[in-house]
Amino acid sequence: MQLHFHGYEWAGDGRLLAKESERRPVEGGGFRLSELPPLMTGWWLLRPPAQVRGTWAAPADAVEWLAGRYEEHTPGGDPWLPIEARRQCAVEQLAGASDVVRSRWVSDNRWSGHYVIVCPNKVWPQFSCPMR
Known part of the structure; x- marks a missing residue:
């Protein structure tokens, strides 16, 4: 299967991230249908196709x-790392078959996370493509 990339996102009350049973693929934990981000990036591939926000063949896309x-x-980016440096780093990571995560607290309780997951995933080769 040709290397490609799936995008995922979650934004919400960051206190919900403590619900680890929904963030781990364990029996009866509600993982598969949860919208919370998994604890491991590659675990996104175990989620339903409806959670995929986009699929791309090229890292730059x-x-x-x-x-x-x-x-x-x-808004306004991150003062610690300019957006162009972030872009270049992310393209290099994806080209090297590594997942990329951009997440942060955006207010006292609000968490925002955006994830691009490599598929097939070199860390989790047993996981099939969610779009198949």
Whole structure:
């Protein structure tokens, strides 16, 4: 299967991230239908196809989506790392078959996370593509 990339996102009350049973693929934990981000990035591939926000063949296209989503939830960017440096780093990571995560607290209780997951995933090769 040709390497490609799936985008996922979650924004909400960060206190919900404590619901680990929904964030781990264990029997009876509600993981599969949960919208909460999994504890491991590759576990996104175990979620239903409806949770995929986009699929791309080229790292640069996936990074464009990621940058747009991150900018929407982080107006003005991050003072620690300029957006262009973030973009370049993300393209290199995806080209090297590594997942990319852009997440942060956007207020006292609000968490915003955006994820681009490599598929097939080198860390989790047993997981099939969610779009098949």
